[in-house]
Amino acid sequence: MMRTILRGRVLTFVSEPQGLDDAASYRYLEDGAVVIADGKIVALEDFSAIDIGDAQVIDHRPHLILPGFIDTHLHYVQSQMIASYAGSLLEWLNSYTFVEEQKFSQQGHAGSVASAFYDELIRNGTTTAVAYCSSHPRSVDAYFAEAEKRNMLMVGGKVMMDRNAPEALCDTAQSSYDDTKMLIARWHGRARGLYAISPRFAITSTPEQMAMARALVAEHPECYVQTHLSENDAEIKFSMELYPDAADYTGIYEDFGILGPKTLIGHCIHLNHRETRVLAETRSVAVFCPTSNLFLGSGLFDRERLMMAGVRIGIATDIGGGTSYSMLRTLDEGYKISQLRGQRLTPFNSFYMMTLGNARALSLEGSIGTIAPGCAADLVVLNANATPAMALRMATVTALYEELFLLQTLGDDRSIAEVYVAGARAKSTLGGL
């Protein structure tokens, strides 16, 4: 069996850091060896302890090797309307998003945007993502076909939306059920693809469609579920007008049985006490989307409050409401939101969130998000000297946490030196790619 050994400084998490001094929450090897065979990690050891044999050794010193980043919420079909000048959420959706997504009725368009989108993920070190496609099944075909071509573990699904959007984008309760069924059969479990049942949000789904979503979730417990919740005041008000019998916005999804441990819920900013309790009890995941929340002026995610209530948390770019594909940029903005809330987000917690934390949000720990035997060899190699400004600051860095914080604060796609997907090189600054 052909083995590859990546040599470098290796960092991987084993649990959620409880503070800056929690060295038990991670493994850090100053001169480490990640041994890869058949696309999987077979060992992580000190380089001096490894039997090299006939393995190919790739030396990434002095860079840091980490698990590939995971993005738990974004819209690949919004790649060409990121950075659209709008006020707040509903105006942005109506003026740009729902116009742009109509283009995905064209297979050729979906294919070319999917390809560019995956290029961008890889350039930014993201090896797994959870995306919304458009309402058109062919947008889902393009999304998963591209993932298969690149051997990437990707989650996604067709948005279900049957009202309050342009006619050309709307499905019906029945067609959304039928199309989702067909797409699950076609893509869930094929290569590394995993399907997410995706009722967009309460505003764009009739109760009939929400009932179909409930049926799909009950019939396909193997699939993920994704939706949006409590992002913006006008959105909350409109949702409650459309579902007057619900206890609150979360109550809509609760009543239709779509909350649970595989449900990823974007935003979750303005939740009341009951709503946080329901999310905690159902083990649903609240997904923090910092750049999007700032860009659309949606509000400041209260990470500590949700954590104290026992709510599981993920973190994501939310392209194209979000403004960067980079998880480094995303955590930088997440840090600033925490600052405004008077909360501390340590650099270890940031890097935990974009790796093991998000793998746990997807219940995929053990498969991705850590460098450990049996996990996929989905990896990033980080260069903290990638720009002159970074190199200048790096000269005064003396601790690992400082280097991580520098990468988060000043880093972007330029700091991603290399990316491996299932052991194969997908991005390289060493030449050859």
Ligand code: GUN
């Ligand atoms: N709520 C419903 N759809 C969307 C979307 O596409 N982006 C964001 N940020 N919020 C939404």
Ligand code: ZN
């Ligand atoms: Zn979203």
